[in-house]
Amino acid sequence: MRTLTVDLGDRSYPIYIGEGLLHKSGDYFQQHQLTTKSPVLIVSDENIAPKYLHVVESSLQASGYRTVSSVVKAGEKSKSLDVFEEVMTVAIEGGLDRKSTVVALGGGVVGDLAGFVAASFMRGVHFVQMPTTILAHDSSVGGKVAVNHRLAKNMIGAFHQPTMVLYDVDTLRTLPERDVRSGLSEMIKHGLIWDEKFADWCRDNAERLLALDREALTYGLTEGCSIKAKVVSSDETEQGLRAILNLGHTIGHALEAIGGYGEFLHGEAISIGMAASALLAVNRGRDRSIYEETTALLRKFGLPTTIPGHLNDDDIISAMLHDKKFKENKIVFVLPVRIGEVEIVSDMTLDEVRKVITQLKGEDQHV
Ligand SMILES: NC(=O)c1ccc[n+]([C@@H]2O[C@H](COP(=O)([O-])OP(=O)(O)OC[C@H]3O[C@@H](n4cnc5c(N)ncnc54)[C@H](O)[C@@H]3O)[C@@H](O)[C@H]2O)c1
Ligand SMILES: O=C(O)C(=O)C[C@@H](O)[C@H](O)[C@H](O)COP(=O)(O)O
Numbered sequence: 001m002r003t004l005t006v007d008l009g010d011r012s013y014p015i016y017i018g019e020g021l022l023h024k025s026g027d028y029f030q031q032h033q034l035t036t037k038s039p040v041l042i043v044s045d046e047n048i049a050p051k052y053l054h055v056v057e058s059s060l061q062a063s064g065y066r067t068v069s070s071v072v073k074a075g076e077k078s079k080s081l082d083v084f085e086e087v088m089t090v091a092i093e094g095g096l097d098r099k100s101t102v103v104a105l106g107g108g109v110v111g112d113l114a115g116f117v118a119a120s121f122m123r124g125v126h127f128v129q130m131p132t133t134i135l136a137h138d139s140s141v142g143g144k145v146a147v148n149h150r151l152a153k154n155m156i157g158a159f160h161q162p163t164m165v166l167y168d169v170d171t172l173r174t175l176p177e178r179d180v181r182s183g184l185s186e187m188i189k190h191g192l193i194w195d196e197k198f199a200d201w202c203r204d205n206a207e208r209l210l211a212l213d214r215e216a217l218t219y220g221l222t223e224g225c226s227i228k229a230k231v232v233s234s235d236e237t238e239q240g241l242r243a244i245l246n247l248g249h250t251i252g253h254a255l256e257a258i259g260g261y262g263e264f265l266h267g268e269a270i271s272i273g274m275a276a277s278a279l280l281a282v283n284r285g286r287d288r289s290i291y292e293e294t295t296a297l298l299r300k301f302g303l304p305t306t307i308p309g310h311l312n313d314d315d316i317i318s319a320m321l322h323d324k325k326f327k328e329n330k331i332v333f334v335l336p337v338r339i340g341e342v343e344i345v346s347d348m349t350l351d352e353v354r355k356v357i358t359q360l361k362g363e364d365q366h367v
């Protein structure tokens with residue numbers, strides 16, 4: 001078992017990464033002094049619940065906790081105000097109080113949704129993340145919680161840090177292949193923004209990661225969580241540095257929104273967005289190798305790097321302008337400087353973005 005720490009100055013919390021941790025969730029709750037006197041709400045989805053909910057319920061109950069559960073539909077569409085209200089209803093009817101804990105047992109969708117419930121219920125209760133996807137090595141750390149609006153991703157949310165992250169890597173064995181690839185996109189992102197050696201390691205271990213080799217996966221998730229923890233520790237509420245975690249997300253979020261939160265998985269949209277950022281950097285004078293290396297790495301994982309031709313350029317642009325990354329009349333982009341280093345730019349013009357969309361649709365032969 002590995003333990004990392006997110007150190008926020010006046011507070012900190014651990015990330016436990018290992019095998020069989022869900023079976024010990026009751027022990028971890030006691031260790032972190034979460035009260036047995038108030039009910040615990042476990043949020044999961046219809047794919048996760050039949051596999052893992054009983055494990056967590058049994059462990060918590062054996063340690064003296066009363067649990068109530070809310071099982072939502074699987075997929076991005078559950079990050080909505082309607083589903084948020086459904087989960088709130090379970091919390092109220094289940095008798096949760098101000099000392100209660102909300103558990104997110106699942107991927108990033110459940111994590112963001114349950115986290116927003118935890119942040120909002122009675123103006124904030126304890127929150128525990130139990131990630132069950134590869135992608136959730138990113139989403140379970142850092143305290144960004146949110147639901148989507150039809151017009152823009154993660155538009156309604158808060159910062160609400162968990163008390164702990166209990167990452168049981170055994171759960172990853174049942175992940176569908178498309179979600180494995182999607183999750184690895186954010187792992188690659190952590191290498192691209194922070195650590196060239198880690199990006200190289202991802203490239204050299206692509207087959208092992210895709211085959212869910214336990215040793216490779218645990219190493220990759222630990223490195224990814226560690227990079228995320230370092231960034232969040234130095235800038236909890238995205239006043240500066242934390243924005244680098246948004247590599248690929250300016251265009252990526254726009255694609256998710258116009259795809260109706262169903263056409264692209266998050267990691268797929270972010271993969272296309274990272275290719276777009278690399279091309280924007282090249283168009284601004286960086287060496288072309290940055291685009292070639294970035295897209296070769298993403299393709300090695302079977303991730304998409306082009307924009308499907310049926311998507312309308314104006315729709316992509318207008319979705320982008322609704323995003324949080326459009327502020328003070330400027331669109332903020334994270335661009336690669338080289339593999340392992342990025343810069344944040346806020347002087348991107350719409351013409352530059354339009355050009356890249358055309359290039360990534362394969363309509364420009366000079367890509
Ligand atoms: N808060 C953050 O910092 C942050 C960071 C990155 C991504 N996100 C958000 O995370 C979301 C994507 O997360 P995700 O990719 O984990 O999606 P997800 O939660 O929808 O999970 C992917 C799919 O895998 C299934 N699943 C989950 N665990 C499983 C398991 N162990 N075995 C079998 N099936 C399982 C789910 O039911 C779902 O169908 C997006 O909404 C994205 O915006 C948030
Ligand atoms: O934690 C962060 O900060 C991130 O940017 C991580 C991203 O991978 C994640 O998708 C996040 O939810 C995007 O944040 P947003 O503020 O652009 O919605």
Ligand SMILES: [Zn+2]
Nearest residue numbers: 186249266270
């Ligand atoms: Zn993301």
